[in-house]
Amino acid sequence: MKEFELIARYFQQPTLSWCNEIISTSIGDDCAVLNIPDGQELCVSMDTLVEDVHFPKQANPYYIATRALCVTLSDLAAMGATPVGFTLAITLPSANEAWLKSFSDGLIEIAQQYQCSLMGGDTTKGPVLVISIQVHGIVKKGCALKRSDACVGDKVYVSGNIGDGAGALPFVLQDPCLQTELTARYYKPFPQVEYGQSLIGVASACLDISDGLIQDLNHICKSSSVGMMIDSRKIPLSEALLQECSKHQALEYALTGGDDYQLAYTAKHCVKGLCIGEVVSGSEVLVPGREAKKNGFQHF
Amino acid sequence: MKEFELIARYFQQPTLSWCNEIISTSIGDDCAVLNIPDGQELCVSMDTLVEDVHFPKQANPYYIATRALCVTLSDLAAMGATPVGFTLAITLPSANEAWLKSFSDGLIEIAQQYQCSLMGGDTTKGPVLVISIQVHGIVKKGCALKRSDACVGDKVYVSGNIGDGAGALPFVLQDPCLQTELTARYYKPFPQVEYGQSLIGVASACLDISDGLIQDLNHICKSSSVGMMIDSRKIPLSEALLQECSKHQALEYALTGGDDYQLAYTAKHCVKGLCIGEVVSGSEVLVPGREAKKNGFQHF
Numbered sequence: 088m089k090e091f092e093l094i095a096r097y098f099q100q101p102t103l104s105w106c107n108e109i110i111s112t113s114i115g116d117d118c119a120v121l122n123i124p125d126g127q128e129l130c131v132s133m134d135t136l137v138e139d140v141h142f143p144k145q146a147n148p149y150y151i152a153t154r155a156l157c158v159t160l161s162d163l164a165a166m167g168a169t170p171v172g173f174t175l176a177i178t179l180p181s182a183n184e185a186w187l188k189s190f191s192d193g194l195i196e197i198a199q200q201y202q203c204s205l206m207g208g209d210t211t212k213g214p215v216l217v218i219s220i221q222v223h224g225i226v227k228k229g230c231a232l233k234r235s236d237a238c239v240g241d242k243v244y245v246s247g248n249i250g251d252g253a254g255a256l257p258f259v260l261q262d263p264c265l266q267t268e269l270t271a272r273y274y275k276p277f278p279q280v281e282y283g284q285s286l287i288g289v290a291s292a293c294l295d296i297s298d299g300l301i302q303d304l305n306h307i308c309k310s311s312s313v314g315m316m317i318d319s320r321k322i323p324l325s326e327a328l329l330q331e332c333s334k335h336q337a338l339e340y341a342l343t344g345g346d347d348y349q350l351a352y353t354a355k356h357c358v359k360g361l362c363i364g365e366v367v368s369g370s371e372v373l374v375p376g377r378e379a380k381k382n383g384f385q386h387f
Numbered sequence: 388m389k390e391f392e393l394i395a396r397y398f399q400q401p402t403l404s405w406c407n408e409i410i411s412t413s414i415g416d417d418c419a420v421l422n423i424p425d426g427q428e429l430c431v432s433m434d435t436l437v438e439d440v441h442f443p444k445q446a447n448p449y450y451i452a453t454r455a456l457c458v459t460l461s462d463l464a465a466m467g468a469t470p471v472g473f474t475l476a477i478t479l480p481s482a483n484e485a486w487l488k489s490f491s492d493g494l495i496e497i498a499q500q501y502q503c504s505l506m507g508g509d510t511t512k513g514p515v516l517v518i519s520i521q522v523h524g525i526v527k528k529g530c531a532l533k534r535s536d537a538c539v540g541d542k543v544y545v546s547g548n549i550g551d552g553a554g555a556l557p558f559v560l561q562d563p564c565l566q567t568e569l570t571a572r573y574y575k576p577f578p579q580v581e582y583g584q585s586l587i588g589v590a591s592a593c594l595d596i597s598d599g600l601i602q603d604l605n606h607i608c609k610s611s612s613v614g615m616m617i618d619s620r621k622i623p624l625s626e627a628l629l630q631e632c633s634k635h636q637a638l639e640y641a642l643t644g645g646d647d648y649q650l651a652y653t654a655k656h657c658v659k660g661l662c663i664g665e666v667v668s669g670s671e672v673l674v675p676g677r678e679a680k681k682n683g684f685q686h687f
Contacts, residue, residue, distance in 0.1 A: 178435055
C-alpha cells in the first residue's frame with residue numbers, strides 16, 4: 088500500500104478528519120490552516136509514545152491509539168483549553184491493514200468524544216512503532232492555566248483518584264490484552280478537559296500528572312518559587328487500586344508512579360477539588376512521614 | 388542525565404527558544420501558547436525523519452538537525468507562510484552529550500536564520516533515533532497558497548534547480564560525512580520561504596517538491612482536477628549535479644527522486660519563475676518523450 092492510499096483509507100475520513108470554522112484546511116495540503124477566533128489564543132502540546140517504552144508492542148492497536156491521544160489531550164486540559172484538532176506522526180514497521188483499521192477506530196472514538204479533528208501529520212516507515220501527537224486547543228486570551236502563579240497560602244488540589252495508571256502497569260506488562268477497570272485507566276486515561284475549563288479564574292497554577300505526583304508538583308514549585316506540604320493521608324486512591332495492592336503500595340504508585348492524567352492545581356479555595364495539602368514558602372514538595380525515595384519517572 | 392536537565396541544557400536556551408508577541412508561553416509549561424495576530428491565520432505542518440530511512444545514522448548530528456528543520460520549514464514556504472516557531476519530538480537511544488550539543492547547534496543555526504523559535508515538544512528514549520518536527524507559521528487570512536486552484540492555461544513553474552537532493556543521496560549513503568556542494572543540498576536544503584511569500588496573489592497552486600517532481604505535481608493535478616504537460620528539456624539542472632552524472636540520469640533524479648525542497652507552482656504568468664510546462668485538461672502529469680516508470684518515492 089502506498090503512503091497516500093494508507094492516509095486516505097485510515098486517516099482522511101469524515102469521522103476522524105473534518106474542517107470547521109477554525110480548521111479551514113485539513114489533511115491534503117502542505118500545511119493545515121487554522122483560523123483562531125478573535126479574543127482566543129492557541130495552546131499546543133506534543134507527546135511521543137514509543138513501543139515497549141510507553142505501551143506494550145502487543146497491546147490492542149485500538150487502545151494504543153486511545154492512550155496516545157488521551158495523554159496528549161490531557162495537556163490541553165491542564166491549560167483549561169478546548170480541543171480543536173491534532174496532528175499525528177506515526178512511524179510503522181509495516182502497513183498492516185487490520186492493525187491500522189483498529190488504530191484508526193481508536194483515534195475516531197477519542198476524536199469524536201473530544202471533538203478534536205485529525206488535521207495532518209506524517210506517515211513513515213521505520214523499525215519500531217513511534218507515535219507523536221500534537222494537540223491544538225483554544226482558550227480565552229490571557230486565561231490559560233500556567234504553572235507559575237501558585238502563592239503561599241493556596242491549597243493544593245487534585246481532580247480525582249491518583250495511582251491507577253501506575254497500579255495498572257504491572258498487569259498491562261504481564262498481559263497487554265487484559266481488560267479490567269484498572270487497565271482501562273492505563274489504556275484510556277480520561278483527559279480532564281471540562282474540569283480544566285472549570286478552573287479558569289479559580290486555579291492559580293495547574294498541570295496534569297504524568298510522571299508522578301511529587302515530581303509533577305515540583306514543577307509548580309519551581310515555576311512559582313514556592314514549596315508545598317502534602318498530607319499523604321488525603322490523597323484519593325481508588326477502590327480498584329486498593330483491591331490489587333496494599334495501601335502503602337497504592338500511595339507509592341500515587342506519589343511517584345505517573346500515568347494518572349488527573350489535574351493537580353493550586354487555588355485559594357476550590358469547592359469541587361480534593362484538597363491534599365498547601366502551598367508554603369520553600370522550593371519543593373514535602374510529604375511528612377515519607378522517606379525520601381524516587382520521586383517519579385525518569386526518561387533517561 | 389534526566390529529561391528535564393537535557394531539555395534545559397540543549398533546548399531551552401535563548402538562542403533557540405524564545406518568546407515574542409506571538410509566542411506568549413514557550414518550553415516549560417503543559418502547552419506552548421500562541422497569539423495569532425488579527426487578520427492572520429496559522430499554518431502547521433509535521434514531518435518525521437527516521438535514522439537510516441531519511442538520513443544516515445552516522446551523519447553529523449548538526450546536519451541531521453539542519454535537514455530535519457529545513458525540510459519541515461519547506462512546507463511553510465509552500466503555503467507562503469512566515470515561520471514563527473516549531474515543536475520537536477525526539478526519540479533517542481541514549482543521551483550522548485556531544486551528539487546533543489551538535490544537534491542543538493544545528494537547530495540554532497536554522498532557528499536563527501528563519502526566526503523560528505523552539506516552543507516545546509517531547510524527549511523520549513527509544514531504540515532508534517526518530518525526529519518529528521512541527522512548524523507553525525502565519526499568513527494573511529485567505530491568502531495561503533493551496534494545491535487546489537490550478538487552472539487550464541496556467542503555466543507550470545519551479546523555483547530553482549531540481550534533482551540535487553536525489554543526486555546527492557548515493558554520495559551521502561557512501562560516506563555520510565562527505566561535504567560537497569551536492570551533499571550540502573541534501574543536509575541543508577534551502578526552504579524557499581521568501582520565494583513562497585512572493586507568490587501570494589501570483590500562484591494559483593503551489594507545493595514543495597519532496598517526493599519527486601512528477602509525483603508532487605500529480606498532487607496539484609488531483610486537487611485541482613487538471614492535467615499538466617511538462618517539457619523535460621526546460622527542467623533546470625545544477626552544474627554540480629551534471630558534473631556527477633549523465634544528463635539523462637540527472638533528469639530522472641529531477642523527475643522522480645525527491646528531496647529537492649524547491650517550490651513547484653502554477654500561475655497565469657510569473658516573471659521570476661522557471662517555466663517547465665503548462666496546465667492542460669486531464670488528470671495527471673504527462674512528460675512527452677519519457678517512458679512511464681517509477682514516478683517518485685514510495686514510503687511503504
